[in-house]
Amino acid sequence: MTVRLVIVDDHPVVRDGLRGMFVEQADLEVVGEAENGERGLAVAVRERPDIVLTDLRMPDGGAEFIRLLAERVPSARVLVLTTYDGDDDVLPALTAGAIGYLLKDSPREEVFRAVRAAAAGETVLSPAVAARVLNRVRTPPPAELSERERTVLGLVAQGCTNKETAATLFISETTVKTHLAHIYTKLGVSDRASAVATAYTRGLLP
Template sequence: MSRRIGLLVCDDHPVVRTGLEGMLAGEPDLEVVGEAADGRQAVELCRTLRPDLVLMDLRMPEMDGVAATERILAENPEIRILVLTTYDSDADILRAVEAGASGYLLKDAPREELFAAIRAAMAGESPLDPAVASRLMRRVRTPPENALSGREIEVLDLVAQGASNREIARRLWISETTVKTHLLHIYEKLGVADRTAAVTAALRRGIIRL
């Protein structure tokens, strides 16, 4: 029998972690070697457990899934990261892909799809939820000069949540001047003149979601 794939489950909801572990236990080639409640814990466990693949949620306390993905891959580039989340906004997808995630799956995916995605990621493929794949394809077809960057989408997402420039700067660890520059680029790319119009246009195009 071939070596089993060692998995680390990272999610801030205990019920989700328990459910995933129970689901994966029935597969002879898959083995959950650890659980993490946030990104920081996932980074620490990867140092000691050296799993083959991490099932990574995105939005968690302490350290989110994107930051954890970047840190894990910087220290252990051989580990595969498969994002498993409820979020499918362009900002979430882009940030995860740019961080080096091997694949992106939504939590409502059938279990057989999850199992197949794990094995595909370990085989060097990049499994993507169909909805996620269509979003990425749409971005590929968008002229580069009109496509918002991952950081610009992050800024716009926070604007949609009602954050001020100062709050955005603090949350993204950038200066207020940089926030203003990002907003100017966003306005130009979306063909709008202010924050409200930018959010409205982004929601209409599916770039962000409330």
């Protein structure tokens, strides 16, 4: 069975290179290509390929492009081929419906295997990407701060000492220290400054 592909990438050299690679494989055929998501969607709708091999960061690309492909051409499986492997790229792409995620430094044989596997309905991930996904699955979501802990951290952010915080909240300094210990654990930090900075970053403090 011949696997029919559409290549979507905004770099002509990349498209040319991929097309040249696939010519060598009797069972892999490039039936179309496009330089952006909008054009890629039109080509995929017209050609009804088995695989859409796409970059992520390009005009009209990314997770929204993958979602539209899944909606408009449900028979096509989306295989991402990109240079970006951050959580902000990998997870949205997979959530949107991509069946696989490869990096552009992958050996050509790995790309060939991935295309064939994806066409057979198998999920394909580069080792680095697979490690990120597993780490995200294994890492529990950050614990929420209680209302009292937020109040304590808010006073710390204002520059209050433990003694001043205790006086303001009518609690003991020991209780303040206990709250801070819990805060450090939940935020994954080890000191007051890091706790305040992390809390601001996560939107836990106004």
